[in-house]
């Protein structure tokens with residue numbers, strides 16, 4: 034696995050992504066509430082038909098190419114497939130209205146893109162220009178206060194964990210983090226963090242998400258109890 038070099042600049046439109054694709058702002062990108070799916074779309078890894086449908090086989094390929102193992106992919110692909118009536122397919126632009134949408138999200142892209150919330154719901158929890166698990170935990174706690182719900186809060190913790198596992202940089206102590214520019218690029222434009230290289234095939238498993246999720250959950254609890 035390669036460790037992305039930290040840069041403060043944002044990716045230019047002509048910078049090829051890790052996959053060899055080039056970032057561009059594609060039509061209807063504002064209808065995608067998930068920052069990861071947005072980045073796959075704006076880097077041409079997800080290619081919906083004219084109605085917005087993407088095959089679950091294509092989703093599986095993309096998730097495999099960013100290092101998620103078969104078990105994790107199976108859960109995500111099955112969840113995506115259940116969001117509409119069409120078998121083996123999901124609508125990339127209609128997930129916000131599907132049952133996969135949940136409480137406890139930052140609200141930055143849901144129900145509509147609201148750039149002002151980037152600071153108030155995420156970046157204000159950063160420290161020294163970085164966001165580690167504990168900072169995402171603080172953001173998740175804040176979101177939970179605005180829009181409570183147990184299922185939503187668990188999913189939100191897992192989503193942040195997956196984001197750090199997939200896109201996170203690794204520091205000297207081998208802890209994963211994203212810079213504030215990485216977070217901004219992902220949420221606002223669907224840009225991969227500059228220098229990002231996908232992790233090796235099958236490297237990210239349920240155990241990683243569970244242990245990362247547990248770390249974030251403990252952080253959330255400690256912050257709630259104000260230790």
Ligand code: HEM
Nearest residue numbers: 066067069109113128134135138139140143192193195196
């Ligand atoms: C690499 C895999 C993925 C990662 C790292 C990831 C990460 C995230 C993160 C961090 C959020 C929280 C956004 C926020 O609160 O502002 C989110 C939201 C969301 N994700 Fe993903 N995601 C992934 C895959 C997927 C897949 C496969 C689907 C379904 C096809 C999906 C659907 C959603 C939806 C609908 C939301 C919005 C939830 C809401 O606002 O209520 N994600 N994701």
